[in-house]
Amino acid sequence: MINAEDIAKVYDPQAVEERIYKNWMNKGYFKGVVDKTKKPFTIVIPPPNITGQLHMGHAMDNTMQDIIIRFKRMQGYAALWLPGTDHASIATEAKIVDAMAKEGITKEEIGRDKFIERAWEWKKVYGGRIVEQLKKLGSSCDWDRERFTMDEGLSKAVLEVFIRLYNKGLIYKGERITNWCPKCNTSISDIEVEYEEHDGFFWHINYPLADGSGFVTIATTRPETLLGDTAVAVNPNDEKYKDIVGKMLILPLINKQIPIVSDDYVELGFGTGAVKITPAHDPNDFELGKRHNLPVIRIMDDHGIINENGGKYCGMDRYAARDQIVKDLQDLGLLVKIEPYKHNVGTCQRCHTVVEPFVSTQWYVKMKPLAEPAIKVVRDDKVQFIPERFEKTYFNWMENIQDWCISRQLWWGHRIPAYYCQKCGHMEVAKVAPDKCSKCGSTNIEQDPDTLDTWFSSALWPFSTLGWPDETEDLKFFYPTDVLVTGYDIIFFWVARMIFSGIEQMGEVPFKHVLIHGLIRDPQGRKMSKSLGNGVDPLEIISEFGTDALRFSLISGNSPGNDQRFLPEKCESARNFANKIWNATRFVLMNFDENPDFSKVDVSKYTIADKWILSASNNLVKDVTDNLNKYELGIAIGKVYDFIWDYYCDWYIELVKPRLFDPEDNTRLEVQFVLNEVLVKCLKLLHPFMPFITEELYQNLYKDCESIMISKWPEYEEKLEYHKEEKQMSFIIDAIRNIRNIRSQMNVPPSKKAQLIVVTDKSNFELFRESKPFINRLAYASEVILQESRNGIPEDAASAVVPGAELFIPLEELIDFNKEIERLTKEKVNLEIELNRVKVKLSNEGFVAKAPEKVITEERAKLVKYEEMHKSVCERLEGLQAKLK
Ligand SMILES: [Zn+2]
Ligand SMILES: [Zn+2]
Numbered sequence: 001m002i003n004a005e006d007i008a009k010v011y012d013p014q015a016v017e018e019r020i021y022k023n024w025m026n027k028g029y030f031k032g033v034v035d036k037t038k039k040p041f042t043i044v045i046p047p048p049n050i051t052g053q054l055h056m057g058h059a060m061d062n063t064m065q066d067i068i069i070r071f072k073r074m075q076g077y078a079a080l081w082l083p084g085t086d087h088a089s090i091a092t093e094a095k096i097v098d099a100m101a102k103e104g105i106t107k108e109e110i111g112r113d114k115f116i117e118r119a120w121e122w123k124k125v126y127g128g129r130i131v132e133q134l135k136k137l138g139s140s141c142d143w144d145r146e147r148f149t150m151d152e153g154l155s156k157a158v159l160e161v162f163i164r165l166y167n168k169g170l171i172y173k174g175e176r177i178t179n180w181c182p183k184c185n186t187s188i189s190d191i192e193v194e195y196e197e198h199d200g201f202f203w204h205i206n207y208p209l210a211d212g213s214g215f216v217t218i219a220t221t222r223p224e225t226l227l228g229d230t231a232v233a234v235n236p237n238d239e240k241y242k243d244i245v246g247k248m249l250i251l252p253l254i255n256k257q258i259p260i261v262s263d264d265y266v267e268l269g270f271g272t273g274a275v276k277i278t279p280a281h282d283p284n285d286f287e288l289g290k291r292h293n294l295p296v297i298r299i300m301d302d303h304g305i306i307n308e309n310g311g312k313y314c315g316m317d318r319y320a321a322r323d324q325i326v327k328d329l330q331d332l333g334l335l336v337k338i339e340p341y342k343h344n345v346g347t348c349q350r351c352h353t354v355v356e357p358f359v360s361t362q363w364y365v366k367m368k369p370l371a372e373p374a375i376k377v378v379r380d381d382k383v384q385f386i387p388e389r390f391e392k393t394y395f396n397w398m399e400n401i402q403d404w405c406i407s408r409q410l411w412w413g414h415r416i417p418a419y420y421c422q423k424c425g426h427m428e429v430a431k432v433a434p435d436k437c438s439k440c441g442s443t444n445i446e447q448d449p450d451t452l453d454t455w456f457s458s459a460l461w462p463f464s465t466l467g468w469p470d471e472t473e474d475l476k477f478f479y480p481t482d483v484l485v486t487g488y489d490i491i492f493f494w495v496a497r498m499i500f501s502g503i504e505q506m507g508e509v510p511f512k513h514v515l516i517h518g519l520i521r522d523p524q525g526r527k528m529s530k531s532l533g534n535g536v537d538p539l540e541i542i543s544e545f546g547t548d549a550l551r552f553s554l555i556s557g558n559s560p561g562n563d564q565r566f567l568p569e570k571c572e573s574a575r576n577f578a579n580k581i582w583n584a585t586r587f588v589l590m591n592f593d594e595n596p597d598f599s600k601v602d603v604s605k606y607t608i609a610d611k612w613i614l615s616a617s618n619n620l621v622k623d624v625t626d627n628l629n630k631y632e633l634g635i636a637i638g639k640v641y642d643f644i645w646d647y648y649c650d651w652y653i654e655l656v657k658p659r660l661f662d663p664e665d666n667t668r669l670e671v672q673f674v675l676n677e678v679l680v681k682c683l684k685l686l687h688p689f690m691p692f693i694t695e696e697l698y699q700n701l702y703k704d705c706e707s708i709m710i711s712k713w714p715e716y717e718e719k720l721e722y723h724k725e726e727k728q729m730s731f732i733i734d735a736i737r738n739i740r741n742i743r744s745q746m747n748v749p750p751s752k753k754a755q756l757i758v759v760t761d762k763s764n765f766e767l768f769r770e771s772k773p774f775i776n777r778l779a780y781a782s783e784v785i786l787q788e789s790r791n792g793i794p795e796d797a798a799s800a801v802v803p804g805a806e807l808f809i810p811l812e813e814l815i816d817f818n819k820e821i822e823r824l825t826k827e828k829v830n831l832e833i834e835l836n837r838v839k840v841k842l843s844n845e846g847f848v849a850k851a852p853e854k855v856i857t858e859e860r861a862k863l864v865k866y867e868e869m870h871k872s873v874c875e876r877l878e879g880l881q882a883k884l885k
Contacts, residue, residue, distance in 0.1 A: 007697070010579070013578075014543070015879070017138070017692045018544065023707075024140065024709060031288055032081070034477045034481060038078040039078065040080065040477050041072040043069055043081045043481060043482065044084075044462050044482055045062070046486050047063060047084045047085050047458060048085055048122050049092070050087060050088060053133070054133035057520060058133075060520055060554045063555060064633060068485070070691065071688045071713065074684065074712065075638075076713075080142055081140060081439070082147070083131070083147075084147035084465060087123070087150040092352070093410050096115070116411060116639060119411075123148075127148070130778075133282075134700055136539065137547060138547050138551070140487055145465070154464045158414045159417055159431055160465075162429075163429060165504075171385055172366065173418075175359060175360070177281075177359055179357055180302065180355060182302065182353060189405045190405075192348070196347050199340065200346075202339055202341045203219065203339075205226070206334045209248070209249055210250050211247065217274065219339075221273050223325050223326055224299075224313075225276075226314065226325065227253070227297075227321075228299040229276045229277060231261050233288060241274065246260065254310065260274075263292070265288050273875075274840055277294065278290060278294070281300070283357060300356060300358060304317060306321045322513070326338075353431060362450075364403040364404060364405055366403055371401045373451070375399065383509050383511065383512065384501060386514065386515045386516065390561060393488070398496060407451075409450055413451030414449040414452045416452060417448075419449070420444050421440060422446055423442035424437060426438055443518055459498050460501050462498055462511060463499065466479055466542075468505070479506065480508050481512075482512055483511060483512065483513040483515055486514070495654055515631050517558070518561055518580045521564065521565050522534040523535070528635070528787065544571070548578055549571050550571065553566070553567075555634055556570070556746075557570075560632075561630075580644070580649055581644060581649075584649045589701070592672050593669075596673070600669060601673045602668075608728060612722065613674060614722065615723070615725065617682070617720075618720040621685065623639055632673060633689075648678060651733060653675070655774050656674075658777065659714060665695065681702075681714045683708060684713060695708050731803075734780070735805060737777075739800065742814075745811075746798065746814055750780055752780070754776065755783050755809065756783070756785065757793055758807055759787055759788065759807075761804070762788055790806070791807075796879070824873055831870045839863065
């Protein structure tokens with residue numbers, strides 16, 4: 001079974017990863033199978049956009065999911081990790097429009113059907129790219145179940161949900177102020193607007209009273225919207241304007257009369273106290289306009305160009321119009337002043353164009369009734385956020401939620417299933433296009449041109465991917481899913497919407513836990529971005545260090561919800577760790593007897609070291625399992641790392657080498673057994689984190705075993721608890737560490753053995769006697785003397801204290817007095833030269849006057865340091881010389 005010769009001398013990830021991944025795929029290990037004898041464990045992938053390319057965020061997100069699903073699979077769950085991609089309407093459409101622009105054509109020219117054909121073509125070519133990249137990460141998704149938000153089944157689910165919500169009155173069409181991106185040329189929802197601080201101005205403008213009795217001054221950051229003003233509003237309690245409420249003003253440039261109205265919305269004492277009202281271009285003005293029955297006049301088209309309502313400015317871009325309007329107002333003497341003003345401007349999340357809010361007719365989801373139960377399930381812990389603090393973010397948003405604008409003026413996406421009779425205007429919402437109008441019988445019917453927000457389909461992801469609306473076996477078995485792993489940046493976009501959709505459509509929450517992770521930042525803590533050029537390509541890291549190293553570097557030291565910096569040196573230390581495990585395994589196996597028969601192992605022959613490592617690894621199993629169950633991935637990998645590096649490699653292997661090297665030792669079989677047991681446990685615990693190297697070593701160890709990924713997760717065993725020995729061995733290790741410290745502080749080479757005097761309680765004598773072989777070897781002791789008191793120990797012996805014992809090494813045992821005196825004398829001379837150099841420098845007035853403050857401070861610090869060192873060298877010299885006399 002054990003075969004060491006086949007293990008390559010060094011670990012080469014490039015030579016291993018692809019072969020192993022192919023084997024996993026071919027054997028079907030990733031398949032999620034309905035098996036009622038097992039408990040299900042389900043994760044659905046956050047579907048990456050088909051436009052996407054693997055970045056560090058994906059690498060992190062998917063590594064976390066893969067760790068969890070591999071752990072659960074080994075634990076014996078019917079594990080399913082369901083993958084797929086998102087059609088990403090706005091992003092994909094923009095890519096195709098750009099590509100067409102290079103050919104010199106627009107989407108209007110080729111028409112809707114041809115455009116959609118192109119989009120599918122594009123998806124075919126590029127949509128699989130991200131999936132292939134996810135495979136490179138080692139992701140153990142059930143790829144046979146890969147879904148796409150616009151595939152047939154998911155489109156069916158979208159249609160079903162739209163009709164259901166519409167019939168319940170939860171989807172409606174309404175005229176509202178919408179955020180409009182003039183570049184993407186579509187409406188966008190509130191959360192797709194990102195606020196950026198811009199340098200702008202407050203333009204103070206005089207509106208003349210119609211009766212010629214004076215002016216009212218207003219201030220605005222968007223003077224071009226003046227063209228659509230239909231009133232000026234003041235606070236009802238504003239003494240300044242009390243007498244003019246109800247009077248008319250003349251709107252400059254347009255020269256029509258608009259009323260002065262009073263409304264509580266206007267803040268008393270803010271600015272000039274008078275506010276221009278443009279109901280078509282501002283959400284607050286829109287509401288105020290409704291209260292006062294003001295006309296709604298849109299002055300801009302969908303591209304941000306002034307329309308026919310803008311008089312002589314018609315046809316001008318919004319910013320060109322702004323400049324012209326300001327100039328014209330100035331010429332008319334109506335511009336009072338221009339005041340610089342920093343303010344937050346809404347921009348499009350996708351293209352960062354300044355968003356233009358204006359009135360339009362859109363489709364909305366009524367949110368209040370859906371939000372309420374979605375708040376309750378989180379309050380009742382049916383859905384738990386990890387870390388919990390994100391629940392606050394969630395509540396905050398859900399409690400203040402506005403209706404969700406779901407229509408987009410795009411072609412790539414799920415088209416809204418509303419049909420309009422072109423003859424009588426009757427609208428029907430239906431799964432299938434009606435042949436004729438149910439009111440007038442006309443067959444001239446057209447479908448709504450708009451498509452749905454991308455997030456409308458991804459909100460259904462946890463159940464639509466399992467076959468909903470059909471009642472499939474998959475849905476019954478795998479829903480609700482167990483954990484959703486995602487970044488905090490899409491809690492509103494996606495997590496919240498999945499929660500209310502799951503409750504509304506399935507009557508059950510979509511997942512029990514939401515594991516939130518932060519962003520990966522660059523080494524300086526900045527966001528990785530294209531414009532800064534500071535992004536790190538995970539695929540490059542993989543080709544340089546291997547997938548396991550990338551995964552390790554992303555997970556170790558990471559805690560849920562917090563951003564982390566990506567430090568390239570972490571990949572190096574991950575690679576070193578991989579090499580450490582590789583070399584340790586090779587070493588151990590090369591020193592095994594041929595075909596050891598572990599059925600003959602005699603437990604009574606276990607030494608204290610054997611019992612210690614068995615017990616410690618048993619505890620490790622318990623801890624790591626607990627941590628993984630609580631999704632504390634960073635803590636879990638830290639423990640596995642420490643155990644392998646420190647306990648297993650640096651201590652246990654060293655402790656047992658004499659037994660391994662001695663063909664006559666009568667505990668050889670036992671030590672080989674324990675080495676193997678603990679190693680396999682370690683490989684299994686490490687497998688979810690570093691799947692490739694663990695598989696390669698495991699398969700080399702066990703030719704007759706299929707794969708580590710379907711092996712059984714180690715379990716805690718009471719019989720492996722050796723409490724006493726674990727404590728004792730830790731005590732001895734602690735002692736050895738201390739002795740090594742003393743020796744390294746005194747520069748003693750390992751070849752120089754020294755006597756060790758241990759002062760301890762008599763009850764520990766036996767333990768030290770038993771441990772003599774370790775102490776002799778690992779603490780370079782020539783002999784170990786045990787005593788209960790300090791009697792007879794030379795005063796100048798080097799000493800260390802560990803809980804329960806004092807350790808002494810007589811100085812003459814450690815150093816050759818004459819040699820040491822010689823060495824110290826040399827050191828003393830060198831120090832004096834240095835001291836002199838610094839002193840000369842500092843007494844040089846020219847230097848002190850000209851050198852930068854920092855340099856002088858450094859020199860002064862050197863002086864102090866050298867003086868201290870000189871003093872201590874002199875003292876040690878005197879001490880040694882006194883001894884020689
Ligand atoms: Zn945009
Ligand atoms: Zn009709």
